[in-house]
Amino acid sequence: MSNRSGGGALLSVLRLDAGDRMPLYRQLENAIRQQILTGGIPSGTRLPATRQLASDLGISRLTVKNAYEQLGSEGFLESQRGAGTFVANIAAMEQPPEVPAAASLAGKAQYDLSERSGSVAATKATTRLGGVTAFRPGVPALDRFPRKAWATAESRAIRHGDAGLLGYGKPGGLTELKQQIAIHVRDHRGVQCDPQQIVITSGAQQAFVLIALTLLEPGATVWFEDPGHIGARDAMRLLGANVMSVPVGDDGFELAEAIRDHAEADLMFVTPSHQHPLGITMSLNRRMEILEYAKQHNCWIIEDDYDSEFRYSDRALPALLALDYSGRVLYTGSLSKSMFPALRLGYLISPPELVEAFTAAQSLLSQNVSPLQQQTLARFMLDGNFNAHIRKMRSLYEQRRDLLVDSVERHLGDVFELAPCRAGMHLIVWLRVETAAEISVANSIWDAGVDCLPVSIYCDTQRLRPGIMFGFACAPENEIEEGVKKIVKALDGVTN
Amino acid sequence: MSNRSGGGALLSVLRLDAGDRMPLYRQLENAIRQQILTGGIPSGTRLPATRQLASDLGISRLTVKNAYEQLGSEGFLESQRGAGTFVANIAAMEQPPEVPAAASLAGKAQYDLSERSGSVAATKATTRLGGVTAFRPGVPALDRFPRKAWATAESRAIRHGDAGLLGYGKPGGLTELKQQIAIHVRDHRGVQCDPQQIVITSGAQQAFVLIALTLLEPGATVWFEDPGHIGARDAMRLLGANVMSVPVGDDGFELAEAIRDHAEADLMFVTPSHQHPLGITMSLNRRMEILEYAKQHNCWIIEDDYDSEFRYSDRALPALLALDYSGRVLYTGSLSKSMFPALRLGYLISPPELVEAFTAAQSLLSQNVSPLQQQTLARFMLDGNFNAHIRKMRSLYEQRRDLLVDSVERHLGDVFELAPCRAGMHLIVWLRVETAAEISVANSIWDAGVDCLPVSIYCDTQRLRPGIMFGFACAPENEIEEGVKKIVKALDGVTN
Numbered sequence: 002m003s004n005r006s007g008g009g010a011l012l013s014v015l016r017l018d019a020g021d022r023m024p025l026y027r028q029l030e031n032a033i034r035q036q037i038l039t040g041g042i043p044s045g046t047r048l049p050a051t052r053q054l055a056s057d058l059g060i061s062r063l064t065v066k067n068a069y070e071q072l073g074s075e076g077f078l079e080s081q082r083g084a085g086t087f088v089a090n091i092a093a094m095e096q097p098p099e100v101p102a103a104a105s106l107a108g109k110a111q112y113d114l115s116e117r118s119g120s121v122a123a124t125k126a127t128t129r130l131g132g133v134t135a136f137r138p139g140v141p142a143l144d145r146f147p148r149k150a151w152a153t154a155e156s157r158a159i160r161h162g163d164a165g166l167l168g169y170g171k172p173g174g175l176t177e178l179k180q181q182i183a184i185h186v187r188d189h190r191g192v193q194c195d196p197q198q199i200v201i202t203s204g205a206q207q208a209f210v211l212i213a214l215t216l217l218e219p220g221a222t223v224w225f226e227d228p229g230h231i232g233a234r235d236a237m238r239l240l241g242a243n244v245m246s247v248p249v250g251d252d253g254f255e256l257a258e259a260i261r262d263h264a265e266a267d268l269m270f271v272t273p274s275h276q277h278p279l280g281i282t283m284s285l286n287r288r289m290e291i292l293e294y295a296k297q298h299n300c301w302i303i304e305d306d307y308d309s310e311f312r313y314s315d316r317a318l319p320a321l322l323a324l325d326y327s328g329r330v331l332y333t334g335s336l337s338k339s340m341f342p343a344l345r346l347g348y349l350i351s352p353p354e355l356v357e358a359f360t361a362a363q364s365l366l367s368q369n370v371s372p373l374q375q376q377t378l379a380r381f382m383l384d385g386n387f388n389a390h391i392r393k394m395r396s397l398y399e400q401r402r403d404l405l406v407d408s409v410e411r412h413l414g415d416v417f418e419l420a421p422c423r424a425g426m427h428l429i430v431w432l433r434v435e436t437a438a439e440i441s442v443a444n445s446i447w448d449a450g451v452d453c454l455p456v457s458i459y460c461d462t463q464r465l466r467p468g469i470m471f472g473f474a475c476a477p478e479n480e481i482e483e484g485v486k487k488i489v490k491a492l493d494g495v496t497n
Numbered sequence: 498m499s500n501r502s503g504g505g506a507l508l509s510v511l512r513l514d515a516g517d518r519m520p521l522y523r524q525l526e527n528a529i530r531q532q533i534l535t536g537g538i539p540s541g542t543r544l545p546a547t548r549q550l551a552s553d554l555g556i557s558r559l560t561v562k563n564a565y566e567q568l569g570s571e572g573f574l575e576s577q578r579g580a581g582t583f584v585a586n587i588a589a590m591e592q593p594p595e596v597p598a599a600a601s602l603a604g605k606a607q608y609d610l611s612e613r614s615g616s617v618a619a620t621k622a623t624t625r626l627g628g629v630t631a632f633r634p635g636v637p638a639l640d641r642f643p644r645k646a647w648a649t650a651e652s653r654a655i656r657h658g659d660a661g662l663l664g665y666g667k668p669g670g671l672t673e674l675k676q677q678i679a680i681h682v683r684d685h686r687g688v689q690c691d692p693q694q695i696v697i698t699s700g701a702q703q704a705f706v707l708i709a710l711t712l713l714e715p716g717a718t719v720w721f722e723d724p725g726h727i728g729a730r731d732a733m734r735l736l737g738a739n740v741m742s743v744p745v746g747d748d749g750f751e752l753a754e755a756i757r758d759h760a761e762a763d764l765m766f767v768t769p770s771h772q773h774p775l776g777i778t779m780s781l782n783r784r785m786e787i788l789e790y791a792k793q794h795n796c797w798i799i800e801d802d803y804d805s806e807f808r809y810s811d812r813a814l815p816a817l818l819a820l821d822y823s824g825r826v827l828y829t830g831s832l833s834k835s836m837f838p839a840l841r842l843g844y845l846i847s848p849p850e851l852v853e854a855f856t857a858a859q860s861l862l863s864q865n866v867s868p869l870q871q872q873t874l875a876r877f878m879l880d881g882n883f884n885a886h887i888r889k890m891r892s893l894y895e896q897r898r899d900l901l902v903d904s905v906e907r908h909l910g911d912v913f914e915l916a917p918c919r920a921g922m923h924l925i926v927w928l929r930v931e932t933a934a935e936i937s938v939a940n941s942i943w944d945a946g947v948d949c950l951p952v953s954i955y956c957d958t959q960r961l962r963p964g965i966m967f968g969f970a971c972a973p974e975n976e977i978e979e980g981v982k983k984i985v986k987a988l989d990g991v992t993n
Binding site: 368372 | 519527530534535567570571572573585587608609610611612613614636639640642644645647648649651652655656660661662663664665666683684687689699700702703706710711712713714715728731732735737780781782785811812814815819820822833837838839840841848850851854857858860861862863864866867868869870
């Protein structure tokens with residue numbers, strides 16, 4: 002208690018602002034606390050008397066008293082009757098911290114990230130453009146979503162639903178929604194399943210994570226389509242899987258090459274309806290072959306049926322799950338494409354024995370999925386709004402595809418060779434001049450304010466010819482021709 | 498092509514139902530596909546002519562033609578001009594599957610779950626009762642949530658917001674919401690942070706997962722409060738951490754014991770404001786000691802500030818994060834308690850260098866958090882509705898706590914000794930007769946339709962005296978006395 006007064010130190014740094022929305026006594030309290038914590042006023046320092054500090058600062062004495070009292074109750078200050086108020090003896094305050102303020106941390110400390118977190122690098126590459134612009138792949142027609150119907154349905158659930166809808170909800174999802182999903186996959190995908198085989202997830206991505214955590218040991222072998230789903234592949238790696246690249250041929254996933262080149266698989270990741278991103282439909286024979294492999298080797302199959310609702314020329318083959326009589330297929334569905342991404346809902350259909358484990362793992366990842374959103378969607382489906390929306394979107398996307406294909410053929414036919422596009426929400430074009438660097442083409446397009454993705458970002462170890470992906474689903478009709486013309490201008494000089 | 502006709506096999510199993518909402522041709526198609534897949538009609542089998550099958554089944558010939566055509570396009574059937582329609586030669590169909598139908602899978606197959614998935618066992622124990630009933634711990638007053646204001650805010654965002662609000666949203670969260678959260682933690686928790694240090698998560702639980710994935714290697718040492726947060730502990734184990742139990746004393750987390758008994762920590766998990774579940778406030782000295790330990794050993798600290806908004810007798814100590822000048826504290830906040838669980842929003846405040854890695858890991862776990870919900874909340878906060886709600890709830894919870902404490906003291910004072918309850922949303926009572934089995938007491942209470950949790954489910958290796966937790970926040974005032982009386986009746990005979 003040698004240091005007689007910290008008033009000087011205090012006064013020199015105090016910046017009280019009567020115009021701030023934080024009350025003066027809180028500002029004072031924070032300032033004193035910070036001085037104590039940073040060693041500006043050491044343990045044992047006597048603080049100025051309340052009357053004196055109030056007078057020095059031109060504030061009321063009550064303000065100072067309030068601040069001292071709070072800091073006293075927190076343990077920073079001690080009062081000694083008759084002797085005044087002192088900074089308490091606080092452990093570990095001997096060495097004042099080297100870094101004086103949290104704000105100045107930026108760019109200073111070097112932190113070690115875990116090794117596994119390195120697997121997320123590829124994912125970052127897809128996030129260059131935010132928001133929704135033509136031709137962003139993977140985003141549905143948000144301009145045509147029936148917002149009013151949805152707002153009404155949601156508002157009804159919030160105002161008049163059971164109070165439990167605001168709570169954590171039933172683990173694994175609401176029965177009403179599972180029933181509607183079971184009908185949906187039966188009608189659209191030929192899948193006969195019991196609603197109890199369904200876990201409602203916060204999107205397909207969460208389903209991949211649940212599967213990896215629940216069924217794979219670290220180091221497990223995963224055969225993965227290449228090119229393939231970036232997020233699913235990175236998630237498998239993040240969770241310790243040994244991911245092996247399998248090329249995609251005319252019949253889809255090249256099983257024979259996988260068997261020849263790789264260790265036995267614990268899990269295969271496939272997109273049979275519409276290969277992600279190439280759009281190839283896996284042949285029936287290939288489907289039967291991978292089902293047979295899975296059965297013989299106790300291997301799991303993730304069937305990611307990500308945009309199967311949108312086919313324009315033919316009806317889809319039934320889902321792989323519909324052909325599986327050995328219980329090896331884990332079917333993942335997304336509502337981000339058929340409804341909208343911000344809904345954050347998807348589903349995982351699995352053998353009934355696995356549902357409990359998936360549900361428990363989900364509660365550890367992020368608790369349950371919002372019962373309010375689930376209930377709203379169940380009602381939206383029950384009322385027929387969901388099916389009506391899908392029907393409308395299918396015909397809208399077909400129209401947008403036609404516009405884009407036509408426009409690209411007319412304006413960019415000498416630069417791009419169009420891949421067939423019979424389903425889904427994006428068009429792939431291959432560069433005719435294969436020496437052109439794919440990424441510089443993509444960069445030029447981005448710079449012109451048009452969105453796209455270079456196909457190579459989907460590749461792991463395979464090399465494809467240079468190509469670009471354009472999403473047409475989210476592009477309003479009147480922006481399609483305009484977008485293509487911007488690309489023409491952007492590429493002038495780049496590809497010649 | 499020896500087998501001349503599959504008509505008999507087909508006819509014997511076909512069950513078409515004209516009343517089903519699935520069209521007849523789809524029913525027929527599914528039935529034939531299933532017969533082919535299960536070996537009921539082998540490769541090379543000639544199917545009945547369309548006219549004959551239509552006549553046998555009493556349906557239109559067009560229906561049969563439609564079904565044959567679809568199966569032809571899928572590759573299951575082949576037409577030979579003049580010779581008829583045959584089951585195609587499909588690979589891997591030689592051995593008919595052993596299990597004839599997906600529905601019969603239940604209870605048959607034995608699947609191996611991953612070892613790590615075993616860590617979720619404890620989590621399951623907390624889910625015995627669903628929904629919201631008195632006295633469920635951890636659930637806010639859903640009966641008093643301002644539903645109308647929220648419905649209006651959300652409806653406005655859905656109808657009139659930018660279309661991007663329906664999309665995936667900005668990785669890491671919307672700036673508007675981060676700004677509001679920064680103000681909230683400044684005003685309520687004494688934390689000065691830049692909005693850019695915040696990642697919006699789908700709840701505190703997701704923040705724990707992001708931290709473990711991004712900063713811990715498998716096998717990392719985690720010191721964990723015991724009793725402590727079940728979900729956080731299980732998540733750490735699920736993701737490979739070596740979790741070590743640290744007891745909780747009068748000053749909180751027993752750092753000295755941890756140092757004495759365990760390997761050096763890579764991370765500590767603490768709840769300084771209101772120990773989870775015991776409610777102890779960590780002393781200032783203990784806070785400084787663990788900050789000093791973290792600094793010296795490059796150890797991370799998760800500060801879970803889970804219900805810090807609700808204190809009844811005193812103002813809270815500032816958050817640990819507010820005392821940290823070395824950048825080792827990772828602060829997790831939940832909006833499930835201050836708003837409602839179905840909102841699925843929380844936040845993680847960290848040194849700015851880590852934000853990008855957390856954001857990338859989040860995109861792998863479950864994509865981004867709904868921008869629609871974020872925008873709605875940001876507006877709700879900006880309009881002052883959030884602060885007003887917290888103020889109302891604080892006084893409501895204080896009132897409910899008083900009612901519960903009073904009622905338990907009057908009716909159950911001879912059975913239970915009440916722990917002090919100055920903050921939070923639950924009351925802990927200790928059994929006076931320590932020989933009574935805690936779980937049988939809890940079971941009796943559950944059987945009477947009243948919710949509660951035995952304190953021991955929060956324990957890892959520590960043993961506490963038998964105790965029960967009652968949540969009072971979600972219990973309407975008129976149900977409190979009634980609930981306590983049910984407990985009195987339920988325990989009659991159990992504890993004497």
